[in-house]
Amino acid sequence: MADIKDPENTILVELKNGTVTIELLPDIAPKHCDRIKELARAGEYDNVAFHRVIDGFMAQTGDVEHGDMEDGFDLRRAGTGGSSLPDLPAEFSGIPHDRGTLGAARSQNPDSANSQFFINFSDNHFLNRQYTVYGRVISGMDHVDAIQRGEPPATPDRMISMKVAADA
Numbered sequence: 001m002a003d004i005k006d007p008e009n010t011i012l013v014e015l016k017n018g019t020v021t022i023e024l025l026p027d028i029a030p031k032h033c034d035r036i037k038e039l040a041r042a043g044e045y046d047n048v049a050f051h052r053v054i055d056g057f058m059a060q061t062g063d064v065e066h067g068d069m070e071d072g073f074d075l076r077r078a079g080t081g082g083s084s085l086p087d088l089p090a091e092f093s094g095i096p097h098d099r100g101t102l103g104a105a106r107s108q109n110p111d112s113a114n115s116q117f118f119i120n121f122s123d124n125h126f127l128n129r130q131y132t133v134y135g136r137v138i139s140g141m142d143h144v145d146a147i148q149r150g151e152p153p154a155t156p157d158r159m160i161s162m163k164v165a166a167d168a
Contacts, residue, residue: 002139009033010165011040011135015147016157020119020140021165022102029091029134032104032113036134037164039064039083039115045162051152057124059147060105061159062116082114090132097127100144102135119144 002021004010009024026033039045044064052060064083090110097103097120105116113132120127121144137144147157 004165007166007168008037008164010138011036012163012165012168013045013140014160014162015140015143016160017143017146018140020143021138022135023138024102024135025095025133028093028095029104029132031088032091032132032134035085035088035115036117038085040162040164041167043161044083044115045159047158047160049152049156049158050147051156052118053147053149053153053156054121054151055149056122058103058118058120059144060116060118062105064115082116085114087111088113088132091134092129092132094129095133097124097131097133098136099123100137100141101133102137103127104132104134106131121145 009026011022011024013020013022024033045062048061048064050059050061051063099120099122101120103118103120104113105118106113119137148155
């Protein structure tokens, strides 16, 4: 069980094998932390697939527009959407993309992050200062490591639910 210091800035992601606890970094990336909490509280991440999972690199999810497993996962559109909210400005920092860090997925435009995010399987320092880091896994990384690989996976794993710890 994770030692949760700040429940308002801790995310609980329920996967098929157990819970992943993510400590958010609001002092580093406040807009990204606010966004993930807003979407989690609205239930937007529930049942959303991990649509891009590259062994030794990262697991990406959060396409709330096209990734909902209940509405039928569309392999052709997976990873191309966001939320109904506006894109976020980059909040790059000196925090490195180490194993277990949470990064904001985006297009070529640095200010295009929206709802999608990735969890690093390994230290990916080539991403430093190019993608916003806004959290880190503090418990359950073994569950992240077990996510089905593929771009997209043939049978994608999904986030069963995502909650803010203060609400759980």
